[in-house]
Amino acid sequence: MITISKITKNYKSGGKSYNALANFSLKIKPNEFIALLGPSGSGKTTLLSIIGGLDSPTNGTVSFKNKNIHKLSDKILSNYRNNEIGFIFQEFHLEPNLTVLDNILLPTHFNDKKKNKKEKATKLLKEVGLFKKISRKANELSGGEKQRVAIARALINDPSIILADEPTGNLDKETGKIIINLLKSLHKNHKVTLIIATHDDKIAKAANKIIKL
Amino acid sequence: MINLVVKNIKENYSRALLAGLSIIIATAALTIFLGLEAGIKNATFNELEKKSPLTQITVRPDIEKTGIISLLGKSSKGKITTDKIEDIEKIDGVKEIHPEIQFNHFASLEASIFGFGFETDSMLFGVPYNFIKNDLQNTKDWEEKDPYPAIIPKTLLDLYNVTIAAPQGLPTLSEEGLIGKEITLYPNYSTFFPGMNTKKEEITLEVVGFSDKVNLLGVTLPDELIKNLNQKYSNNKESQVVELFVEVEDASLTKTVAEKIEKLGFSTKYFQKNLQDVEAKLSYLSISLGAINFIILLTTTIAIISTFLATIQERKKEIGLLRAIGATKFHIKKIILTEALIIGFLASTIGSLSGLLMSKVINQYGILQLEKIAFPSEILFQISPQIILTSIIFGTILTLISVYLPARKAANLSPFEALKK
Numbered sequence A: 001m002i003t004i005s006k007i008t009k010n011y012k013s014g015g016k017s018y019n020a021l022a023n024f025s026l027k028i029k030p031n032e033f034i035a036l037l038g039p040s041g042s043g044k045t046t047l048l049s050i051i052g053g054l055d056s057p058t059n060g061t062v063s064f065k066n067k068n069i070h071k072l073s074d075k076i077l078s079n080y081r082n083n084e085i086g087f088i089f090q091e092f093h094l095e096p097n098l099t100v101l102d103n104i105l106l107p108t109h110f111n112d113k114k115k116n117k118k119e120k121a122t123k124l125l126k127e128v129g130l131f132k133k134i135s136r137k138a139n140e141l142s143g144g145e146k147q148r149v150a151i152a153r154a155l156i157n158d159p160s161i162i163l164a165d166e167p168t169g170n171l172d173k174e175t176g177k178i179i180i181n182l183l184k185s186l187h188k189n190h191k192v193t194l195i196i197a198t199h200d201d202k203i204a205k206a207a208n209k210i211i212k213l
Numbered sequence B: 001m002i003n004l005v006v007k008n009i010k011e012n013y014s015r016a017l018l019a020g021l022s023i024i025i026a027t028a029a030l031t032i033f034l035g036l037e038a039g040i041k042n043a044t045f046n047e048l049e050k051k052s053p054l055t056q057i058t059v060r061p062d063i064e065k066t067g068i069i070s071l072l073g074k075s076s077k078g079k080i081t082t083d084k085i086e087d088i089e090k091i092d093g094v095k096e097i098h099p100e101i102q103f104n105h106f107a108s109l110e111a112s113i114f115g116f117g118f119e120t121d122s123m124l125f126g127v128p129y130n131f132i133k134n135d136l137q138n139t140k141d142w143e144e145k146d147p148y149p150a151i152i153p154k155t156l157l158d159l160y161n162v163t164i165a166a167p168q169g170l171p172t173l174s175e176e177g178l179i180g181k182e183i184t185l186y187p188n189y190s191t192f193f194p195g196m197n198t199k200k201e202e203i204t205l206e207v208v209g210f211s212d213k214v215n216l217l218g219v220t221l222p223d224e225l226i227k228n229l230n231q232k233y234s235n236n237k238e239s240q241v242v243e244l245f246v247e248v249e250d251a252s253l254t255k256t257v258a259e260k261i262e263k264l265g266f267s268t269k270y271f272q273k274n275l276q277d278v279e280a281k282l283s284y285l286s287i288s289l290g291a292i293n294f295i296i297l298l299t300t301t302i303a304i305i306s307t308f309l310a311t312i313q314e315r316k317k318e319i320g321l322l323r324a325i326g327a328t329k330f331h332i333k334k335i336i337l338t339e340a341l342i343i344g345f346l347a348s349t350i351g352s353l354s355g356l357l358m359s360k361v362i363n364q365y366g367i368l369q370l371e372k373i374a375f376p377s378e379i380l381f382q383i384s385p386q387i388i389l390t391s392i393i394f395g396t397i398l399t400l401i402s403v404y405l406p407a408r409k410a411a412n413l414s415p416f417e418a419l420k421k
Helices: A044-051 A074-083 A100-110 A117-127 A143-155 A173-190 B002-011 B013-051 B068-072 B082-089 B129-135 B154-168 B223-233 B251-263 B271-314 B316-324 B329-372 B385-411 B415-419
Strands: A002-013 A016-028 A033-037 A059-064 A085-088 A161-165 A193-198 A209-212 B056-061 B094-102 B107-113 B116-121 B123-127 B148-152 B182-187 B203-210 B218-222 B241-248 B266-270
Touching: A002 A044, A016 A044, A016 A059, A033 A044, A044 A161, A044 A193, A074 A085, A074 A100, A074 B316, A074 B329, A085 A143, A100 A117, A100 A143, A100 B002, A117 A143, A143 A161, A143 A173, A161 A173, A173 A193, B002 B013, B002 B329, B013 B271, B013 B329, B013 B385, B056 B251, B082 B094, B082 B241, B094 B129, B094 B223, B123 B223, B129 B203, B148 B154, B182 B223, B218 B223, B241 B251, B251 B266, B251 B271, B266 B271, B271 B316, B271 B329, B271 B385, B316 B329, B316 B415, B329 B385
Parallel strands: A033 A193, A033 A209, A085 A161, A161 A193, B123 B218, B148 B203
Antiparallel strands: A002 A016, A002 A059, B056 B241, B056 B266, B094 B123, B094 B241, B107 B116, B107 B182, B148 B218, B182 B203
16 A cells, blocks of 8 residues: 655755655555554654654655656645645644544545544544543543544545654553553554654554664 | 733833834824825815816817907907807706806905905906805895895905915904905906996995806806896997806816717816816825825934834843743844834824824814915824724834844854853
8 A cells, every 4th residue: 555665865954864764665555554663763754654644764765556756746746645644743742722523534634535524523522432522622621532532633535655753652551551552442442554753662653564763 | 921011011111212212203104194185185185076076077269269359359250159158958868057257357355354445457258056055154145235135256366364464463354254244346347448438337246155166256146137237338239258167077088078068169167177287286295295204204213223222132031031941043133023013003093093193182272273364174183994004004013023133143042252241
């Protein structure tokens, strides 16, 4: 489904060049659960951003369904992010003043999938166990609850890939465990490819494949 | 989408308020300036039209062609004679002719105002009733005798109020206060040269109106009185017509009739002829007001741009998230420009209405001031619905143009960089 061929990512900062990824290649099949394991600064977030079309590699290609995503126009690339990718961030990135429901529905504003979107959001909220807080504002939720909302938001457009960047990084151990289990069950139920970036061996073990960076 | 826009405005209300305030100030200023320009233009044109209606042509001897010597002499060359008046009467489109005559000797006026006695020399002009009837403020007949009706130039009154009363701290004169006032006329007598003649005759005049139609330099009296005085003091000499007021049937004929009169050897003055000159002079006013407004609008543009740039800097992560979940560059621009549209429209509406309110207050205060110094009491600001609408549209468009640059900057943010910690 996704083919990453010999990608390199260099950053320039303060006149110096930093190498975040060097000649990295990977083939991702549908419905895989992959953990990208590595310490801070190893290039996990960079790799997820390149796969998700938020950033482009210095060299090499990333192909989704045989199309080099970094050659796509802004409109088609945005469409790829909207329909094929679901992002989950360590910092949740919810809109604090929007309700739980509105946060989940946010990605639907940028496509034509308007039909039954509320019903779908409600169903996802039930799946993540947060239905009772549907009308609460995001800033009224706990960290674990915020991440559940972010997970539901990532799934609202039925993506084929979920990219989770340290999804438990801002949560306590117990809540982190619950979130990982939730992601596992959603991966199974929604038949979605799940790629988690983590520095925690225990979390990585939950995946079918571990890629060390 | 609109949910998101409203939420953004609410979240960034302090910055929205800041941008809004600049727009309010700019549109209020724009409304006031446009209203002031319209007010001054209208007042000027109204005054002009009062002095010289669209259907009126003032005819005078053409000094450039005839020469002053000839006019003062006995020759009829260039003078407005009965024959010439008849020629003018024959021109197509001429409705009525009102000759203006002048008393050929010195004349002195004496009046008592606020307990002070005033005595001054004045020129005396005579016109027929038909010409002056609209300026008579009471029903007193123009043919009345003892006291004879008199019309004072408005400008003379204004001149006294501005140049004498105001600086000297003397009471100002109003039209209402002077109507019915009796003035004593001493024909063939000069207060400036008292040795030349004595006060042989005393004629009582009564102020019956004010007008700048006839002559700004003297008092206008019934033409019969002037004729009689000229006969008496000039050994039966006929009164010389100094000016003609020609009324045409329709304003569209004014120019054609005037050109035909000019061909008879006279100079003409009419509203349409002066209009271009006045418009050119008023355009300086428009340019000056426009320049002040431009500076205000430029400052507002800078304020809006910097406010929105700062807002975008603060909202980097939010923009990054929107890009991550599928917003295109166009979506980002659309969201920010919709915010600008709402802020711009609301602020422009508030600004325009504030301008209207302020102008009403200034009008109220201004009119009181104007009355004190006896300027024409036209409304200084004339804010029409079109001006309000123009200000709202202009304010909204200005906001959109100003925000376009920050919106483009936001749209071009790298989502990866924007989402960074």
